[in-house]
Amino acid sequence: MTKVSSFRTAPVLVLFTLLAACAPLTVYYKQGASVAAMEQTLNDCKISAIRKVPPRILTRYIPPTRAPYTQCDADGNCYTYYRITSPGRHERYDANEDLRRQTERLCMAGAGYEKVSIKECDPKQVENARPLSATRTFPPLTEASCAVRLKSGRWKIVTPGAE
Numbered sequence: 001m002t003k004v005s006s007f008r009t010a011p012v013l014v015l016f017t018l019l020a021a022c023a024p025l026t027v028y029y030k031q032g033a034s035v036a037a038m039e040q041t042l043n044d045c046k047i048s049a050i051r052k053v054p055p056r057i058l059t060r061y062i063p064p065t066r067a068p069y070t071q072c073d074a075d076g077n078c079y080t081y082y083r084i085t086s087p088g089r090h091e092r093y094d095a096n097e098d099l100r101r102q103t104e105r106l107c108m109a110g111a112g113y114e115k116v117s118i119k120e121c122d123p124k125q126v127e128n129a130r131p132l133s134a135t136r137t138f139p140p141l142t143e144a145s146c147a148v149r150l151k152s153g154r155w156k157i158v159t160p161g162a163e
Contacts, residue, residue, distance in 0.1 A: 024120060025147035025155050028113040034137050038113060045107035053100040057092055064088040121146035121158055132156055 028038050065086040072078040094100075105115065118141070126132070126148055134154035139145075145159040 024117040025149070025157075026115065026117045027155075028108050029116045029138055029141065030111075030113045031138055031140055033113070035135055038138070041111045041113065042104075042108060045104050045111070048107055049100045049103040053096045053103050055097075055100075056095040058095050059090050059092050062089050062091055116141065118145055118147040118157060121148045125158055125160065 028042055030038065064084045066082040067085045068080050068082050070078050070080050108115070125146055132148060132150060133156065134150060134152065135157045139157055139159050141157075142159055145157060148156045148158060150156060
C-alpha cells in the first residue's frame, strides 16, 4: 500500500477550495421566504424523496483499457504490444440517484421554490454591501444580483438598488 504525500494533496485541496469560492451560488429561491423556511422545506423534501425513491446500489465492472504501442528490434522487425492504461475495476453506484434528485426538485417546486444560480459579486459590489451579514429573507432578484460567500459558510445576496 502506498502512502499519499500530503505535499501532493495539499495543493489540490487548496485549488478545489478556491474554485468552490468562485463558483456561483446555487440555491432554492422564493422571493420573500426566509432562508430558514427554505432549509426546513428542503430537508423535508429530501426525507420525502429518500422514502419514495430509496437508494438502489448496483455494481458494474469496467474492463481494463489497453493502448497499442510498437517496438522494433535492431533487425527492423516491429512488433505491436498492448499495455494497460487503466486497470479493470468494480464501481458501485446508486441507480436511483437521478430520480431521487428529480423527486426532491418537484417537491421544492410544489412548495413554490425554484433552483437559481446567482453569480459571485465583484469587489466593488462587496464594498457597497457592507455590513456583510447572511441573507435571512430572499430579496427580489435582478440581472445585477450577486452573492457574497461569508467565512461562516453562509452567503449574502446583494441586489443593487433594492436595499
